[in-house]
Amino acid sequence: MKKTIISAFVAVSTLITTVGMSFGDLLVPVMTYRVGPFAANGTQNANGFVDYLTMLNERDGGINGVKIKVEECETGYKAEKGVECYESYRGKNPLVHTPNSTGITLQILAKAPEDKTPILTMGYGLSAAAKGETFPWAFNYPTSYFSQMTSILKYIDSQTGLKDQKIGFIFLESGYGREPIPVLEQLAPKFGFEYFLLPVAGKDAQNQSSHWLTVRKEKPDWMIMWGWGVMNPTAVKAAIKSRYPLDRFVGNWWSAGDVDLGPIGEAGKGYKGATFNATGTDFPAVQDVIKYVVSKGITKTGSEGPGTVLYNRALWNAALIAEAIKTAQDITGKKEITGEDMRIGLENFVLDEARLKELGFAGMVAPIVGSCKDHEGAGAAFIQQWDGSKWVKITDAIDPMKDIAQEMLTKAAAQYASNNAGWTTQTCK
Amino acid sequence: MDLLTGIFITPFAEMIGLPDLFFQALWDGFVSGTLYGLIALGFVLIFKASGVFNFAQPILVVLAALALISFYKMGVPAWISVVLVLIMFYGLAWLIERLILRKLVNTDGNILFMSTVALSFIIIGAAQWIFGGRPSSMIHKELGIPTGSFEWPMFGGGVYFDLLDISAAVVAVILIVCLGLFFSRTKIGRGLRAVADDHQAALSVGISLNQIWVIVWFVAGVVALVTGIFWGARSDVSFALQIIGFKALPVLIIGGFTSVPGAIVGGLMIGIGEKIFEIYWGPLLGSGVEGWFAYFIALGFLLFKPQGLFGDKIIERV
Numbered sequence: 251m252k253k254t255i256i257s258a259f260v261a262v263s264t265l266i267t268t269v270g271m272s273f274g275d276l277l278v279p280v281m282t283y284r285v286g287p288f289a290a291n292g293t294q295n296a297n298g299f300v301d302y303l304t305m306l307n308e309r310d311g312g313i314n315g316v317k318i319k320v321e322e323c324e325t326g327y328k329a330e331k332g333v334e335c336y337e338s339y340r341g342k343n344p345l346v347h348t349p350n351s352t353g354i355t356l357q358i359l360a361k362a363p364e365d366k367t368p369i370l371t372m373g374y375g376l377s378a379a380a381k382g383e384t385f386p387w388a389f390n391y392p393t394s395y396f397s398q399m400t401s402i403l404k405y406i407d408s409q410t411g412l413k414d415q416k417i418g419f420i421f422l423e424s425g426y427g428r429e430p431i432p433v434l435e436q437l438a439p440k441f442g443f444e445y446f447l448l449p450v451a452g453k454d455a456q457n458q459s460s461h462w463l464t465v466r467k468e469k470p471d472w473m474i475m476w477g478w479g480v481m482n483p484t485a486v487k488a489a490i491k492s493r494y495p496l497d498r499f500v501g502n503w504w505s506a507g508d509v510d511l512g513p514i515g516e517a518g519k520g521y522k523g524a525t526f527n528a529t530g531t532d533f534p535a536v537q538d539v540i541k542y543v544v545s546k547g548i549t550k551t552g553s554e555g556p557g558t559v560l561y562n563r564a565l566w567n568a569a570l571i572a573e574a575i576k577t578a579q580d581i582t583g584k585k586e587i588t589g590e591d592m593r594i595g596l597e598n599f600v601l602d603e604a605r606l607k608e609l610g611f612a613g614m615v616a617p618i619v620g621s622c623k624d625h626e627g628a629g630a631a632f633i634q635q636w637d638g639s640k641w642v643k644i645t646d647a648i649d650p651m652k653d654i655a656q657e658m659l660t661k662a663a664a665q666y667a668s669n670n671a672g673w674t675t676q677t678c679k
Numbered sequence: 680m681d682l683l684t685g686i687f688i689t690p691f692a693e694m695i696g697l698p699d700l701f702f703q704a705l706w707d708g709f710v711s712g713t714l715y716g717l718i719a720l721g722f723v724l725i726f727k728a729s730g731v732f733n734f735a736q737p738i739l740v741v742l743a744a745l746a747l748i749s750f751y752k753m754g755v756p757a758w759i760s761v762v763l764v765l766i767m768f769y770g771l772a773w774l775i776e777r778l779i780l781r782k783l784v785n786t787d788g789n790i791l792f793m794s795t796v797a798l799s800f801i802i803i804g805a806a807q808w809i810f811g812g813r814p815s816s817m818i819h820k821e822l823g824i825p826t827g828s829f830e831w832p833m834f835g836g837g838v839y840f841d842l843l844d845i846s847a848a849v850v851a852v853i854l855i856v857c858l859g860l861f862f863s864r865t866k867i868g869r870g871l872r873a874v875a876d877d878h879q880a881a882l883s884v885g886i887s888l889n890q891i892w893v894i895v896w897f898v899a900g901v902v903a904l905v906t907g908i909f910w911g912a913r914s915d916v917s918f919a920l921q922i923i924g925f926k927a928l929p930v931l932i933i934g935g936f937t938s939v940p941g942a943i944v945g946g947l948m949i950g951i952g953e954k955i956f957e958i959y960w961g962p963l964l965g966s967g968v969e970g971w972f973a974y975f976i977a978l979g980f981l982l983f984k985p986q987g988l989f990g991d992k993i994i995e996r997v
Contacts, residue, residue, distance in 0.1 A: 287919030289812030
């Protein structure tokens with residue numbers, strides 16, 4: 251009798267679990283890091299992402315009537331934890347993975363084709379994933395690190411010219427930080443500038459005085475930073491301390507958030523950073539998140555979150571996923587889609603000016619259209635500057651050096667495929 | 680040939696060519712070294728009293744700094760917040776003695792060490808739960824610690840001095856002198872030294888081991904608070920700060936695990952050495968040498984002078 255009851259219990263539990271896996275909500279897991287040295291930035295990322303999808307549930311009842319189930323998995327920005335998170339969703343029909351870390355992306359990239367679940371690494375991850383024919387399951391809309399570095403170099407060129415300039419590149423010693431170095435290697439002889447590298451180990455993120463003594467010795471004309479977490483404010487403080495002119499110091503889009511410069515305030519005036527999204531709460535999408543989520547208190551974010559660089563970027567990340575889900579539903583005619591369907595959605599969404607206006611993102615981000623070949627999109631970035639209390643946009647969108655970036659991306663993608671025997675590719679029309 | 684020039688000629692030519700940069704490196708190294716020494720001091724105190732490497736010392740630095748900021752954010756005046764943190768640390772020292780040390784007295788050193796590892800992770804978990812994971816700004820201005828900087832013109836250039844760094848060095852020196860006097864001139868201090876020499880003998884002459892442990896853990900907490908304030912003021916206070924805490928390990932190996940002056944001398948050697956090496960010889964090795972330089976020096980000491988510069992030479996009779 252006892253055995254029968256246990257067997258029945260197990261059978262019912264299995265049935266419930268299986269049903270839960272296959273039907274019902276649209277499962278969108280997100281890897282977050284609310285703890286650890288990168289928590290300040292990670293928390294903003296997580297809040298914006300979750301809040302936008304929660305807003306869609308609250309305002310629209312989900313997407314096409316199907317609720318979105320957004321689940322966080324804490325990684326602490328550690329690759330091994332990210333892999334654990336990834337594995338924990340196997341068999342549960344996750345629509346897309348959002349690793350929020352280049353290191354984690356590199357670990358799970360090869361698993362995506364096998365599990366038929368796409369990976370979206372918005373503005374991070376492996377740059378080569380921009381080449382859709384080589385990476386059918388990975389996307390890095392709306393731009394890659396290769397493209398971003400060329401945009402920053404174009405900005406420097408517009409200010410002082412690149413020829414005979416000396417550029418210091420300070421970066422987090424990781425897959426993420428090293429990603430754009432090939433661009434410097436290739437473009438230095440072409441444009442006649444020289445550069446030197448300053449790797450900052452994660453454990454030295456808050457102890458950079460040696461690095462900035464080296465900067466003082468080398469006397470670079472420009473400094474570019476690929477930092478994250480506590481490394482960013484520490485670097486800016488160290489630059490101030492060593493009297494480095496902040497208007498010659500440009501961070502990438504992960505090194506130019508409100509959380510990075512807010513505590514520094516007036517002293518950080520002049521520091522610049524790349525970005526691909528505007529700040530502020532005037533956009534209808536942000537207003538809806540405030541109305542349906544933040545003011546109702548169904549969020550982990552405080553009122554200081556909406557409108558900031560990283561929070562708005564995370565809203566955009568979630569919105570792109572939501573649009574891809576909708577596109578997949580429309581194309582397949584199914585309301586409850588799979589990871590395979592989602593991949594189709596990610597290659598076919600259309601976020602033109604009209605659609606951005608409809609979604610409440612007009613003016614905050616550039617239009618972008620999904621593509622089979624191009625998993626990167628427009629690739630443009632603009633430069634913003636810290637005015638002592640907030641970020642101010644100081645340039646229009648700067649297109650990347652497309653010919654150079656595309657050539658390097660193609661080469662890097664081919665290299666990746668040749669290093670991974672049996673790599674799954676696709677042919678695009 | 681280029682390599683030899685890079686090792687033996689270029690660095691010295693750069694030192695002579697840019698003397699202001701050289702002095703800046705010495706000063707920055709001195710400040711970093713003083714702060715490394717402060718962290719190491721916390722380790723030394725507990726090692727002297729219980730013969731255990733306190734793995735939890737770095738997280739105590741983070742805990743002290745976060746608690747201080749939290750009390751202040753709750754509306755408590757800055758200096759009252761300091762007092763509250765000290766009271767909190769006395770309570771923590773008492774709890775650690777009651778719940779861990781008392782139960783493990785006379786057990787193997789490795790067991791005591793592992794208990795501090797466990798303690799470290801418990802504190803990390805509890806602190807993240809209480810304070811959250813976001814970095815916070817230190818309240819050094821509210822504590823009246825001067826900020827700003829001035830330039831000292833030198834050899835056509837200049838050396839920049841931060842008032843915060845000067846304050847850190849001054850406070851560190853005062854703290855070390857006070858601790859030195861405390862341990863050499865007071866009854867408790869002499870008790871500590873007796874306990875450090877021989878637990879059994881100390882007990883037999885009526886010294887309360889439990890009381891000494893509470894006091895030592897409390898003093899290590901005081902050192903952690905001072906360290907947290909100054910390191911936190913230089914960057915932000917986050918859990919990553921504990922990683923810097925482990926820089927104290929090579930400092931201890933160089934200075935000796937049981938020596939207060941050794942912690943300071945070791946700290947200065949590492950602080951100044953890593954700056955000079957990184958700037959002048961780092962480019963030869965692709966930069967980023969600061970991360971391993973301290974451990975490289977420590978390995979040399981382990982091979983040739985394992986008790987460190989000032990540590991007690993351990994002689995065991997067979």
